[in-house]
Amino acid sequence: ARLPSSAFAVPPGDATYDYVVVGGGTAGLAVAARLASSGASVGVVEAGGAYELDNGNQSIVPGYAFSQPALAPVEVFPPRPLVDWSLVSQPQTGAAGRKVHYAAGKTLGGTSALNTLAYNRGTKGSYQKWATLVGSSAYTWDNFLKYFVKSSELTPPDFAKRNTPNATFTYDTSVWCTGKNCGPLQVSYSNWVDPSHTWFAAGLKAIGLNTSTIGHNSGILQGGAYTTETIDPSDPWFGTATRSSSESSYLRWAIANTQLMVHYRTIATKILFTSGKATGVSVATEGYSYTLTAKKEVILSAGTFHSPQLLMVSGIGPSAKLSSLGIPVISNLVGVGQNLQDQIFFSVQNGMSTPSSPSILSDPAQEPAALQQYLTKAAGPYSSAGGYIAFEKLPASSRTAFSARTNSLLNALPADVPEIEYLAGSFAGTGAGVVTIGDLSASILNPFSRGNVTISSADATVPPLVDMGWLTDPADAEVAVAALKRLRQAWAAPAMAAVKVGPEVKPGGAVQTDAQILQWIRENAIQIWHACGTNAMGSSAAAGAVVGPTAKVFGVAGLRVVDASVLPFALPGHPQATIYALAEKIADDILAGR
Numbered sequence: 001a002r003l004p005s006s007a008f009a010v011p012p013g014d015a016t017y018d019y020v021v022v023g024g025g026t027a028g029l030a031v032a033a034r035l036a037s038s039g040a041s042v043g044v045v046e047a048g049g050a051y052e053l054d055n056g057n058q059s060i061v062p063g064y065a066f067s068q069p070a071l072a073p074v075e076v077f078p079p080r081p082l083v084d085w086s087l088v089s090q091p092q093t094g095a096a097g098r099k100v101h102y103a104a105g106k107t108l109g110g111t112s113a114l115n116t117l118a119y120n121r122g123t124k125g126s127y128q129k130w131a132t133l134v135g136s137s138a139y140t141w142d143n144f145l146k147y148f149v150k151s152s153e154l155t156p157p158d159f160a161k162r163n164t165p166n167a168t169f170t171y172d173t174s175v176w177c178t179g180k181n182c183g184p185l186q187v188s189y190s191n192w193v194d195p196s197h198t199w200f201a202a203g204l205k206a207i208g209l210n211t212s213t214i215g216h217n218s219g220i221l222q223g224g225a226y227t228t229e230t231i232d233p234s235d236p237w238f239g240t241a242t243r244s245s246s247e248s249s250y251l252r253w254a255i256a257n258t259q260l261m262v263h264y265r266t267i268a269t270k271i272l273f274t275s276g277k278a279t280g281v282s283v284a285t286e287g288y289s290y291t292l293t294a295k296k297e298v299i300l301s302a303g304t305f306h307s308p309q310l311l312m313v314s315g316i317g318p319s320a321k322l323s324s325l326g327i328p329v330i331s332n333l334v335g336v337g338q339n340l341q342d343q344i345f346f347s348v349q350n351g352m353s354t355p356s357s358p359s360i361l362s363d364p365a366q367e368p369a370a371l372q373q374y375l376t377k378a379a380g381p382y383s384s385a386g387g388y389i390a391f392e393k394l395p396a397s398s399r400t401a402f403s404a405r406t407n408s409l410l411n412a413l414p415a416d417v418p419e420i421e422y423l424a425g426s427f428a429g430t431g432a433g434v435v436t437i438g439d440l441s442a443s444i445l446n447p448f449s450r451g452n453v454t455i456s457s458a459d460a461t462v463p464p465l466v467d468m469g470w471l472t473d474p475a476d477a478e479v480a481v482a483a484l485k486r487l488r489q490a491w492a493a494p495a496m497a498a499v500k501v502g503p504e505v506k507p508g509g510a511v512q513t514d515a516q517i518l519q520w521i522r523e524n525a526i527q528i529w530h531a532c533g534t535n536a537m538g539s540s541a542a543a544g545a546v547v548g549p550t551a552k553v554f555g556v557a558g559l560r561v562v563d564a565s566v567l568p569f570a571l572p573g574h575p576q577a578t579i580y581a582l583a584e585k586i587a588d589d590i591l592a593g594r
């Protein structure tokens, strides 16, 4: 037993651990907690603080997940510097030259403290592709499933608290831990259904996307489901339903059960090497520099944008780039910062006569009751983030317009990998008969466009340069146009007629031809925030990979990267489930000496 405050180092001061984990984010805290549970000494370096103190209720209350100001995907955005790195992209040449803010968590919990809580796993075929690509059967669905189960605990849906009989469903209990000794991450179904989503479910069904009987966590992504979310339905600290982040799950557990030490508000500035082996990390707290020595390994978990940056400033990356900035080259790895994959997302909006969570919360007559419901019953619109999502392989009728190249790229994907994810959303609306603006959106799941992360300075405090490469591959443009037409088909379904009000809000009736649709998408598409792949896992450095199957960085010893940057490609759907599972898997590898 120890005091919780014993888990926080008092900086500055050199320290030595068995393992130093750089980045107390989604993957970092999961790896660190598991390593510490073995009895090893583990120090975590996190640039940010505690979001419970630094972001008010924004990160805590599930109902705020989509409306956090920190998420504005525009060049000029409301800054939230205590919890977000405030990155702004390079101009997107395929997206009307726009620069956009790309949120990335700078806090204990990392981006799991800012994300929009959707939890789903990829398809069996996508994990088989991963296994084949990296030459390790550990990544097949059958072998990887145990890490999804180990990382999480599912609280089954509470249908009594869900407000609509239209939103009952079945799911697959066999792929979850629901008993004792489950993983720390809390996954549940929200205790409220946005009424507008039940209509979207009907509209999507009308275009062929039936509601799945197993949900989206069994390695099959077909049709629609009310999504599981990283919500703790009864958080003991707050006494209601709150976000489950890697901080509220793994870190709280590790503080109570291990000797883990956290150095927070502390930036890692360089990984230190002796004779090609990582021996520690230079860090700085409020300008005071010191060294954390790693007796065994350094684990880099600084995320898609900062992990490649830290590798590069430490001498690992494309040698020409490093030399041009005067950085001594320790390992010439051309793949560092390359292969960035980012799923774009755009929507078709119409007025609706039905209420929605945002319209209820913005109505002074209804909000107080919603607040009471949240605080006393952990239910109501404040308790809920996501809603209905659906996955689809585009029908043959959509694909006839595609070029031979696009069809052949799509045909090369695993047979069970969907091309589009549809997401129901809403916000409060105004206008004759309009209560809600319904927002049915599509995400392009398998981007063929590639971006990159690079550096302009050897100083780790200078932001990395991020180019998502949106819509630079013509195949993505063709798929996007087809997806937008599918959104319109769903809206046009008779099932939606009872609630749709007025002319289309966005893109609007003037956008009709394929060229007009594509131009509108270039001007309006945004990210669904799933950027990954910038230190791709693979079988060899010669093939452009940065880490091998156990996340060891090629060309050096004592260094692994474990975070979204090592995903070899964008998995279908939302990545956090896979990132937590990957952290569990690599922690197992480390402890087993692999």
Ligand SMILES: Cc1cc2nc3c(=O)[nH]c(=O)nc-3n(C[C@H](O)[C@H](O)[C@H](O)COP(=O)(O)OP(=O)(O)OC[C@H]3O[C@@H](n4cnc5c(N)ncnc54)[C@H](O)[C@@H]3O)c2cc1C
Pocket (backbone or CB within 6 Å): 022, 023, 024, 025, 026, 027, 028, 045, 046, 047, 048, 071, 102, 103, 104, 105, 106, 107, 108, 109, 110, 111, 112, 114, 115, 116, 117, 118, 119, 120, 266, 267, 268, 269, 301, 302, 303, 304, 306, 307, 310, 460, 528, 529, 530, 531, 562, 563, 564, 565, 574, 575, 576, 577, 579
């Ligand atoms: C707005 C938004 C919504 C999203 N919604 C969803 C969703 O609904 N479902 C889903 O599955 N995924 C979602 N994602 C994606 C998902 O949350 C991320 O892919 C995932 O959290 C990334 O985990 P990570 O471990 O790679 O990095 P992070 O969780 O970002 O962790 C990196 C950590 O490293 C720290 N760090 C970086 N550099 C340094 C340094 N030099 N020194 C010290 N510390 C450093 C950071 O502060 C951060 O804490 C969303 C992402 C965003 C931004």
